[in-house]
Amino acid sequence: MLVNDPASAHYxxxxxxxxLVAEFRRNPKGPHxxxxxxxxxxxxxxxxxxRYVLVVLxxxxxxxxxxxxxxxxxxxxxxxxxxxxxxxxxxxxVFKLRWQALTGRTIED
Amino acid sequence: MVDTTAVLGxxxxxxxxxxxxxxxxxSSASLAAVDVAVVRVRCGDPDPAGPxxxxxxxxxxxxxxHPVRHQPIRPGxxxxxxxxxxxxxxxxxxxxxxxxPTLPGNGALQTVAARWDAASGAGWRLxxxxxxxxxxxxxxxxxxxxARAPQPLLEREWVFVAARYDAxxxxxxxxQRSLDPQAGRDRSAGAAAVAPPALAWxxxxxxxxxxxxxxxxxxxxxxxxxxxxxxxxxxxxASALDADAxxxxxxxxxxxxxxxxxxxxxDFSVGIGTEAVHDRAAGRLDGRLxxxxxxxxxxxxWDGGVASWTAKPAHYGAVHFHDDDLEDCGWEPDLALxxxxxxxxxxxxxxxxxxxADGEPVESFLGFFxxxxxxxxxxxxxxxxxxxxFLAYANSALRLDQVHAEAMLEGLIQLSRDDCYIAEHxxxxxxxxxxxxxxxxxxxxxxxxxxxxMRPRGNSFNYVNDTHVxxxxxxxxxxxxxxxxxxxxxxxxxxxxxxxxxxTGSHPEYCSRAMWDAFxxxxxxxxxxxxxxxxxxxWRIAWNPALPxxxxxxxxxxxxxxxEGEPGxxxxxxxxxxxxxxxxxxxxxxxxxxxxxxxxxxDRSSWYxxxxxxxxxxxxxxxxxxxxxxxxxxYGLRNGGAAGLEIDxxxxxxxxxxxxxxxxxxxxxxxGGLPTPEEFRTAHRGLDGxxxxxxxxxxxxxxxxxxxxxxxxxxxxxxxxxxxxxxxGNVSRITANVLRRFLDPTPFAGF
Numbered sequence: 001m002l003v004n005d006p007a008s009a010h011y012x013x014x015x016x017x018x019x020l021v022a023e024f025r026r027n028p029k030g031p032h033x034x035x036x037x038x039x040x041x042x043x044x045x046x047x048x049x050x051r052y053v054l055v056v057l058x059x060x061x062x063x064x065x066x067x068x069x070x071x072x073x074x075x076x077x078x079x080x081x082x083x084x085x086x087x088x089x090x091x092x093x094v095f096k097l098r099w100q101a102l103t104g105r106t107i108e109d
Numbered sequence: 110m111v112d113t114t115a116v117l118g119x120x121x122x123x124x125x126x127x128x129x130x131x132x133x134x135x136s137s138a139s140l141a142a143v144d145v146a147v148v149r150v151r152c153g154d155p156d157p158a159g160p161x162x163x164x165x166x167x168x169x170x171x172x173x174x175h176p177v178r179h180q181p182i183r184p185g186x187x188x189x190x191x192x193x194x195x196x197x198x199x200x201x202x203x204x205x206x207x208x209x210p211t212l213p214g215n216g217a218l219q220t221v222a223a224r225w226d227a228a229s230g231a232g233w234r235l236x237x238x239x240x241x242x243x244x245x246x247x248x249x250x251x252x253x254x255x256a257r258a259p260q261p262l263l264e265r266e267w268v269f270v271a272a273r274y275d276a277x278x279x280x281x282x283x284x285q286r287s288l289d290p291q292a293g294r295d296r297s298a299g300a301a302a303v304a305p306p307a308l309a310w311x312x313x314x315x316x317x318x319x320x321x322x323x324x325x326x327x328x329x330x331x332x333x334x335x336x337x338x339x340x341x342x343x344x345x346x347a348s349a350l351d352a353d354a355x356x357x358x359x360x361x362x363x364x365x366x367x368x369x370x371x372x373x374x375x376d377f378s379v380g381i382g383t384e385a386v387h388d389r390a391a392g393r394l395d396g397r398l399x400x401x402x403x404x405x406x407x408x409x410x411w412d413g414g415v416a417s418w419t420a421k422p423a424h425y426g427a428v429h430f431h432d433d434d435l436e437d438c439g440w441e442p443d444l445a446l447x448x449x450x451x452x453x454x455x456x457x458x459x460x461x462x463x464x465x466a467d468g469e470p471v472e473s474f475l476g477f478f479x480x481x482x483x484x485x486x487x488x489x490x491x492x493x494x495x496x497x498x499f500l501a502y503a504n505s506a507l508r509l510d511q512v513h514a515e516a517m518l519e520g521l522i523q524l525s526r527d528d529c530y531i532a533e534h535x536x537x538x539x540x541x542x543x544x545x546x547x548x549x550x551x552x553x554x555x556x557x558x559x560x561x562x563m564r565p566r567g568n569s570f571n572y573v574n575d576t577h578v579x580x581x582x583x584x585x586x587x588x589x590x591x592x593x594x595x596x597x598x599x600x601x602x603x604x605x606x607x608x609x610x611x612x613t614g615s616h617p618e619y620c621s622r623a624m625w626d627a628f629x630x631x632x633x634x635x636x637x638x639x640x641x642x643x644x645x646x647x648w649r650i651a652w653n654p655a656l657p658x659x660x661x662x663x664x665x666x667x668x669x670x671x672x673e674g675e676p677g678x679x680x681x682x683x684x685x686x687x688x689x690x691x692x693x694x695x696x697x698x699x700x701x702x703x704x705x706x707x708x709x710x711x712d713r714s715s716w717y718x719x720x721x722x723x724x725x726x727x728x729x730x731x732x733x734x735x736x737x738x739x740x741x742x743x744y745g746l747r748n749g750g751a752a753g754l755e756i757d758x759x760x761x762x763x764x765x766x767x768x769x770x771x772x773x774x775x776x777x778x779x780x781g782g783l784p785t786p787e788e789f790r791t792a793h794r795g796l797d798g799x800x801x802x803x804x805x806x807x808x809x810x811x812x813x814x815x816x817x818x819x820x821x822x823x824x825x826x827x828x829x830x831x832x833x834x835x836x837x838g839n840v841s842r843i844t845a846n847v848l849r850r851f852l853d854p855t856p857f858a859g860f
Contacts, residue, residue: 001265001548002673006512030519030712031779044515051515053508053522055529057110060157066524068509069532072546076509076529091521 009046011038015103021095028091042102049101052094057083063090112471113566114530116143116177116461117537117559119438120477123658124496124593128450131477132442133171133459136180136559140471143461146172147446150456150476152580153565154573159746160580160832162565164460167452171444177461180441182536182558185335186402186434187220187320188375188386190394195347195372196224197312200276202372203346204235205355207269207288207409209339209427211547213262214241217432219336220321221270222343226311227323233310234321235272235283236334237262245272245283247304249311254304256283260296263287265338267409268296269356275349279306284352288409299352316394318343318375319402319430329439330399335432337547341408342426345372345394360410362423366391378426381405381418382683383655401436401553401659403429405682407675416677419685424677431545435538436659437557454481454591456494456576458565476564476572481590483600486607488588489852492578493611496556497594497619497650499572500660503560505540506531511671519712519781525568527561537561541662542671550672552682556658569747574828575614577746578641581831585845598623598652602630610851615642615828616755619650619662622686628701635815637851641844643806643825644706644755646698649691651681663688669709669785692763692787700764703811704757704823707788708804712781714753714826716743717808723772727859728810730850731772731820735839741773741808742840745830750775751840756782756806757823768860769811775824776805810847816856820847 020036032040042048051068055078065082069075084090096107118135125131137143147169152160166172190196204222212219216239225232231249238244241261247254262268267288274281281302287295315322318340320332342359347370350358358364364374366389373394379387381404386396398404405418408427418425444459458474465471478494481487508514508522509532515522524532531537535546538558543551562568565576582589589612596604598621605611605627617640625646632638648668653659664670665679668690681688691698698705718740723732735741742751752775759765782798782805789796798804806824813819830840 001675003548004511004513030781037780040519041516044519045513047512047515051512053524055524056526059155059525063523066529072510073533073535076524076532078529087521087523094521 006046009042011042013039013042013102015105021099021107024095025092028088043098049098052097054087054090061085063087065090065093110469110526112465112469113473113526115139115463115465115471116473118459118461118475119557119559120459120475121557123556124478124480124595125448126480126482127448127452130445130447133444133475134438134440135177135443135461136440137177138179139466140177140463142174142176143463144174145444146460148458148460149453150458150565150576150579151583153456153567153576154569155566156569156746159577159829163580164458164565169446171446175444177443180438182435182438183326183331184400184435184536184538185320185332185432186398186400186430187332187335188318188396188398188428189322189330190316190396192313192315193394195392196316197310197314199310199347199372200307201274201347201349203271203273203348203350203355204343205269205271205359206343207267207341207359208262209265209267209409210237210262210337211265211549212337213237213264214239218334220317220319220334221336221340222318223321224310224314224316225321226314227321229311231311232314233274237336243270243283243285245281247274247281247308249308252305252308254281254302256281256300256302258283258285258298258300260298263294263296266294269359271352271355273349273351274304276307279304280349327439327441336430337432339406339427339429342376344374346370347372362426363389376426377404377428378418378422381422381425382685398428400434402431402434403552403682405678405680407677411677413677417680419680429549431547431549433535433546435536435558436555436656448479452479453487454479456579456591472566474564474566475559478591478593480596481592483596483604486590488590489609490587490589490848491592491605491608491611492582492589493597493613493617494591494593495571495575495614495617497621497660498616499560499563500554500556500658501541501619501650501662502562502571503540503554504531504537505542505562507542507671510543517709517711527568531561544672550664550674552661552663554660555656571616574616574825577828577831578612578614581836581841581844584836587848594624595658597627601627602634605631605636606634608636609854610637610639610848612639612641613645615825617642617645618647619660620646620691621650621652625691625696625701632813632817632819633815635817637818638702639847639851640702640819640821641827643757643823645757646691646701647706649686649688649694651683651686653683665689667693667787690787697763698757699760702819702821703765703769703809704759704807704821705763706755706785707758708756708778708782708784708798710753710756710778710782710798712748713779714745714748714750715775715778716750717741717752717773717775717806719773720771722770725770727857728770728772731810731843731846733846734842739839741843742827742830744833744838745826745840746833747826747829751827751830752806752824754825757821758803758805759807759809766811769809771807771809773808774805776802778804812857812860816854818851818857820851
């Protein structure tokens with residue numbers, strides 16, 4: 001049985017590459033540099049720090065932060081106090097959470 | 110936030126003819142009543158950047174306030190044999206079979222076989238306990254005993270199991286023998302216990318395999334404690350046959366029916382395309398399967414000598430049961446509508462509105478289709494509702510369960526209210542993109558259940574995207590009929606032949622042989638086909654000949670597949686036909702429509718540039734009003750362009766015809782464009798769209814026989830670029846140019 005193993009994502013993120021952080025903040029949608037692509041794929045494939053998602057509150061207009069459950073059948077966790085009116089801001093928010101989870105370093109706004 | 114799930118429902122049949130009766134089956138766990146209205150769908154996409162929801166109220170006889178009730182869904186497959194002599198009067202007995210458990214030790218009780226009366230707590234059960242140990246339980250008259258194997262079963266490894274009860278001595282015994290007992294896989298073990306002798310078995314109790322019966326509801330059998338995995342060659346004997354003798358009985362595909370003590374020898378290799386179960390013993394304890402477990406799957410004796418159940422059914426005598434299989438919700442109908450004979454064909458929906466207890470507005474839909482019946486075409490154009498594709502994707506949990514989803518989509522996953530509902534309500538039954546709770550692929554999909562992504566406000570793929578074509582046809586004033594995949598499969602080319610032009614939508618991905626043949630014959634017979642999508646005619650499917658709206662999809666081992674089939678299981682159970690990609694069966698999409706799926710590109714969509722062939726006067730009509738250097742579709746509602754999501758290219762070696770003109774291409778796709786697995790032979794760097802010109806969307810035209818023609822755009826994103834710029838951008842203009850010319854019967858000259 002062929003499975004996709006998220007633990008396979010093992011690219012090591014250099015916590016000193018603040019230039020990549022700045023690049024993502026400037027341009028969350030991309031296209032991105034090679035270095036940033038690898039960081040993002042580590043984050044998105046591994047789900048490190050939690051599989052964050054956006055829950056659509058109003059199509060095309062408003063989204064709340066959510067997190068997928070660890071176990072099938074459990075509810076999607078909804079963070080009603082984290083609401084965004086554009087996807088780029090939400091991407092930046094999640095990027096910071098994941099950078100912290102993967103590097104142990106906090107990104108200051 | 111609009112609540113789209115407080116009330117759900119489905120229509121039977123899914124596709125209705127004017128004048129026929131359609132029934133609506135509804136359920137709500139929280140509402141007592143809803144306001145319903147039947148609507149005809151022009152645009153089902155609530156995206157504020159697009160046309161928005163456009164629904165025409167039909168003023169149906171059933172419009173109004175109606176009570177609703179909660180109707181549960183009972184998933185999980187099993188085999189059932191109604192109570193028949195000698196089941197109740199057996200004294201001693203032995204049961205044996207081969208098992209391939211897929212979730213042993215998942216914490217839940219899983220029934221292998223049982224004849225158990227839950228009310229009185231009497232009967233016998235062979236089961237796997239929550240820790241994965243096989244257990245035989247017998248009980249009667251308030252007395253109970255059990256034998257439990259000392260070793261847990263191993264996941265996805267064949268094991269022979271035998272259980273017996275001696276009514277004279279009360280001896281209870283259990284044996285399990287691993288078929289590959291080496292390298293740490295040996296779980297062979299036995300267990301014994303002493304039970305009360307002469308236990309009396311309950312009467313009026315069915316025998317089940319794969320679950321334990323607990324009565325009936327609305328005439329449908331109910332069961333619990335579902336098993337996950339395969340069962341092969343189950344046998345029941347009217348004596349306490351020891352394990353060796355039972356093994357010999359199970360090894361025989363066709364045991365001698367003359368043995369008077371052989372109560373049952375079920376052979377799942379008979380009637381693989383059906384729900385019937387055949388008993389080879391003389392007593393004919395034939396059974397039936399409930400909730401569509403997988404058939405046509407390899408048994409313990411499969412040796413790789415053949416790869417199809419049709420070649421050697423005896424090696425395919427297993428059934429794979431899942432605790433989440435679902436064929437039919439079986440809800441009682443709440444409303445029935447005799448469709449007025451003058452209603453136009455189209456995408457229709459029942460709108461259900463209410464106010465939830467928390468004050469939120471509820472607006473939920475259930476989708477159905479009104480067909481233009483064969484022989485009653487009302488327009489020269491038919492738009493195909495890709496009902497096979499809608500079924501294949503029905504209730505997809507891909508973005509919830511598949512860990513690659515966010516990486517593939519190159520951005521945060523956006524979940525709708527529907528997605529959040531599916532996360533918690535797996536009883537709806539998932540899509541053929543998903544895996545069962547045991548990780549095996551979901552091969553069947555039916556329409557007798559709420560389908561959340563086949564209705565207005567649904568997720569923006571397939572159904573919702575296709576309504577952009579309807580919206581465009583209405584906006585530009587083209588009269589059209591709607592026909593469905595169901596009908597093309599059943600009526601074939603005769604249905605298509607009524608129309609001068611047939612339009613397929615954003616993603617006609619799933620196609621039966623009859624459908625493929627129908628399009629082929631239509632095109633060869635002078636028909637004109639506009640394929641306005643991407644990744645079309647890609648997977649082969651089978652419709653169940655006996656079950657309405659049930660399709661089968663097997664992923665096999667190639668193609669963009671979110672699960673991979675087991676070895677030897679690449680043939681449909683419904684029909685015996687090869688499954689998998691049309692490309693691997695010698696019918697690449699290029700052969701039919703000139704282009705075929707080459708890449709996924711979910712990060713951003715691109716635009717087409719005109720190629721030299723676009724200036725060929727024979728196809729000048731396509732680009733009327735479009736400048737030579739114009740970027741075609743550098744806008745759109747799906748990632749900003751008309752070429753994106755899933756894209757197709759022309760390829761002569763795969764069947765793109767010599768007369769094909771590649772008039773435009775979107776070949777600057779970027780690194781987000783990743784080729785499909787069958788597009789490269791060996792992996793090497795540089796295969797992405799930034800570096801690989803074969804990652805592209807081609808716009809093509811070619812003439813077919815008898816004045817027919819095909820126009821294809823090779824991109825799912827195309828239909829969602831029709832409405833921007835006041836329906837007068839170059840995407841709309843090109844589409845309209847082609848449709849007008851296709852409606853003109855003059856043959857295409859010069860080829």
